[in-house]
Amino acid sequence: MKTETASETRRVLHQLRERMSGTSFWASKLKEWLWICIRTVLIAGISFIVLYPIILKILIAIKDPIDIYDGSVVLIPKHFTLxxxxxxxxxxxxxxxxxxxxxxxxxxxxxxxxxxxxxxxxxxxxxxxxxxxxxxxxxxxxxxxxxxxxxxxxxxxxxxxxxxxxxxxxxxxxxxxxxxxxxxxxxxxxxxxxxxxxxxxxxxxxxxxxxxxxxxxxxxxxxxxxxxxxxxxxxxxxxxxxxxxxxxxxxxxxxxxxxxxxxxxxxxxxxxxxxxxxxxxxxxxxxxxxxxxxxxxxxxxxxxxxxxxxxxxxxxxxxxxxxxxxxxxxxxxx
Amino acid sequence: MKLSKIRLTLHQKQKYRGIWFILPWFVGFLFLFFVPLINSLRYSFSTLKVNDSGFSLESAGWANFKNALFQDETYVRTLIESMLTMVINVPLIVIFSLFASVLLNQRFKGRALTRAIFFLPVILASGVIAAAESGDYAQAIVGSASQQSNEEFTMFQNLEFAKLLLRSGVNFQIVEYFLGAVDRIYQIITASGVQILIFLAGLQSISGSLYEASKIEGATGYESFWKITFPMISPLILTNVIYSIIDNLLNSPTTTQIRDTAFKSFQFGLSASMAWIYFVVISIFLWIFTLLISKRVFYYD
The missing domain is CATH 1.10.3720.10 (MetI-like)
Incomplete structure (x- = not known):
């Protein structure tokens, strides 16, 4: 039994090495990673667009009126208030x-x-x-x-x-x-x-x-x-x-x-x-x-x-x- | 007594038992939809005066329609504007929602969270919030302070990009269209929540064996999208186009004008005729769009 599993792992490893030696393997891996990157950026961007107005509203609502006239305050309020x-x-x-x-x-x-x-x-x-x-x-x-x-x-x-x-x-x-x-x-x-x-x-x-x-x-x-x-x-x-x-x-x-x-x-x-x-x-x-x-x-x-x-x-x-x-x-x- | 003796076969019973279920709806349809519809048509051809004991009608012929089309200074312009916005927005909404649904249908980490965020506009999209949002000083100030242009939501410094496109020989109008789309991305995303849901439901119902077979045959992801996903989902494109048109026109400037004519200046007849013109124009658009798309729709069964 033991020898069998050992040979099995060796065979798998060998196969993997063989596949990795070819350029097409790396090309497809690269393509996959590239797509994942692009997808992540897109999803993050769209999520941001959806969430941005809500976040903005919250940030405006918790500001003190003084803060609106303060040029140095943009998003995060200085005077937090409810x-x-x-x-x-x-x-x-x-x-x-x-x-x-x-x-x-x-x-x-x-x-x-x-x-x-x-x-x-x-x-x-x-x-x-x-x-x-x-x-x-x-x-x-x-x-x-x-x-x-x-x-x-x-x-x-x-x-x-x-x-x-x-x-x-x-x-x-x-x-x-x-x-x-x-x-x-x-x-x-x-x-x-x-x-x-x-x-x-x-x-x-x-x-x-x-x-x-x-x-x-x-x-x-x-x-x-x-x-x-x-x-x-x-x-x-x-x-x-x-x-x-x-x-x-x-x-x-x-x-x-x-x-x-x-x-x-x-x-x-x-x-x-x-x-x-x-x-x-x-x-x-x-x-x-x-x-x-x-x-x-x-x-x-x-x-x-x-x-x-x-x-x-x-x-x-x-x-x-x-x-x-x-x-x-x-x-x-x- | 005799009537109850009439025995229907099981099949006949099955055919007719649905009637009991739709009864409440049908009553509503008759009294709350059909009757008002006929009345509305009647009002549009008459002058309606509200008095203490209710209201009185005087026949006015085509006067209201003439008034709406040729005398009212803003109606035709608003109508054209609403239609133009609709024609510009609907393709963008459908394309975006198809794209987003394909994106959301893939497996990746945090998919549940992403979906929750994407469908948030379904919950929040509303006439009041949108109306209250436009002309919002505080938001505009925060926006301009954080290096954005005066537009409500221009996050992309797209001038460079536009130059690039123009130089590479892309038609000016097309560039203009896409830039406009980028500027209005927030509107488009908020308007496409339900459409994404519909597409997503459709994508889930495509059997995986089709993709598997095409993969074995050596199709790339791009090919399998255009050869499998797109045809399989094309009936839903029609559904979504129709839904987007209707949804887009529900909160258009024309609807506001129709309402104001009725409840602010109390010209009920004029308002009714405006609404009917609006309805006819919408129907024409729906008909054209359906005709254009339904030829290309592929039905699996």
Whole structure:
């Protein structure tokens, strides 16, 4: 046995030496290393471009206002302070805004995912005349810019009515502007933000799950919905995670619908756009001589943006591994 | 009672059971999409006045469309500008995301971290943050202080490079285009998060045996990219081009103008007609792009 292994190693070493004596071996090794170098540089560069604005924001936000006028301070602050954060959190009611936004985004996420899972599954299993046309409607909802149906949607929610029932009871239609209802209604009915895309993702995913699985379940006596909840859904976790994340994040970042429907309710996106106005109002109430300083304004703006995206970044840190993997397996493939 | 007696075969049942699942979506489609769409078309042909008891409509014929196209001083210009930006950006975004996804698909140390960073823009890309970012004094000052030009994100001293390219006989417009791309690299990277994900999912689904076979036949990495990866992923290029176009146009200056016309100057009819013109123009672009690409797309099955 021993002699055998010894001869084996010798043989391998000999082979290696033989290969190393040829120039092609070194050429290919060189090429490999060169590629690794280039790749590393590229990846580092692109990562830097992505991270740079965030780092910059953090560095600006932790500076004392004195530092902006100090020419010798570029990136690293001399006077470290958290006053900017304190000011923004206090004046803009950050805690309430955060709670509000989390509740809204969370609810929208749950309802949207629920409807889209159902619809995606339905579309993947329908095979009758006209089912293609129905799915064409889904694609159509993706293609039509939301601005096209913006005004009717707004008026619809302003005078909300279900087939004339509410005016019959109350005498006048409901005004749902400035409530969360428009978001909830549109997400449970699958017409929220970019919902067409979610249906598309789910349909694509469910088409990859073989029919045999369900047939086996039916043979064992499971009903249509039982099969769905017990067989199909557990298999669809990757796609569900992806869609949930997208839905949450897009609702969080959305300024189009929230700006249109929620005028008064404080939500992250409206907090960011109105940050400086509120801050200067607050500062003037303390000291009427406070001047409107554009540099300080942008500093506050940066802090506000940072505070708005901070929860998202923290959340992303926790789910990113899950997210990237699930995205790969969910097959968003067309 | 009699109705329930009608028995469907298993296959027929299978065909129709999907209907129950899409029911909520379908209701939404009818009441929250189709009805508003028709209404929007109606508004675009009429003058809409909001009063206490709701609103009233007066037929206005083509006046709104004429107004938008020939009288409004900025609409046409903004529209052309949005389209131009889109046409310039979309190829760059698709090329960059293809490149990035191929890069991310390789095995190397720290791949998980790199992926996490690359997809960060998916989380952070948003209209508000982008809008709040432009015209940011503090960032501009830090930028100019650290030896960058006044542009928001010009990290490359690309003049020398441009000279080199021009001298070696490259067309001026092409050089201009790429320099512009380098200057807007941040925009492009932030806009291509979802596209990278889509490409990456596609790359994962190409079976490794294809590459193995080509390697045995002696193909280089470059050859196998153009002969295997590119054809296999070409359907996704179409998907990504369409997605990029739509995504690009969601936050264009035209959309802002449409919104402002409606909610700041309260010309609902005009705004609706602007939106319809916008939609028609987008559809034409989508149609052209799809036509151009779909001829070259290769389907494996």
């Amino acid at each position: 006053d900017n954060f304190k000011l923004v959190i206090q004046v803009l009611n950050y805690k309430d805004v955060l709670l509000n936004t989390v509740v809204l985004s969370g609810l929208v996420m749950l309802l949207q995912t629920f409807t889209c899972v159902l619809a995606g599954y339905g579309f993947s299993r329908m095979k009758f005349r006209g089912s293609g046309l129905l799915f064409g409607c889904v694609v159509f909802t993706i293609l039509v810019p939301p601005q096209t149906i913006m005004i009717p949607t707004y008026l619809q929610y302003k005078n909300f009515d279900i087939l004339g029932l509410i005016s019959l009871i109350q005498g006048h239609p409901l005004n749902l502007i400035n409530t969360k209802w428009p978001f909830l209604i549109s997400s449970i009915l699958g017409m929220g933000l970019k919902t067409g895309l979610f249906v598309y993702i789910f349909r694509q995913f469910f088409r990859g799950i073989p029919n045999d699985l369900e047939e086996a379940a039916w043979v064992d006596g499971s009903g249509t919905f039982g099969t769905f909840t017990r067989i199909i859904l557990p298999n669809a976790i990757p796609a569900v995670v992806t869609v949930m994340l997208f839905s949450f994040v897009w609702q969080w970042n959305d300024s189009f619908f929230t700006g249109m429907i929620l005028n008064d309710n404080p939500i992250m996106s409206s907090m960011v756009s109105g940050a400086w106005g509120q801050i200067i109002f607050y500062l003037r109430s303390l000291d009427p001589t406070q001047s409107e300083d554009p540099l300080y304004a942008s500093m506050i703006q940066n802090t506000a943006i940072l505070l708005a995206i901070l929860p998202l970044i923290i959340m992303y840190l926790f789910v990113q591994r899950n997210f990237v993997e699930s995205m790969e397996r969910s097959g968003v493939v067309g």
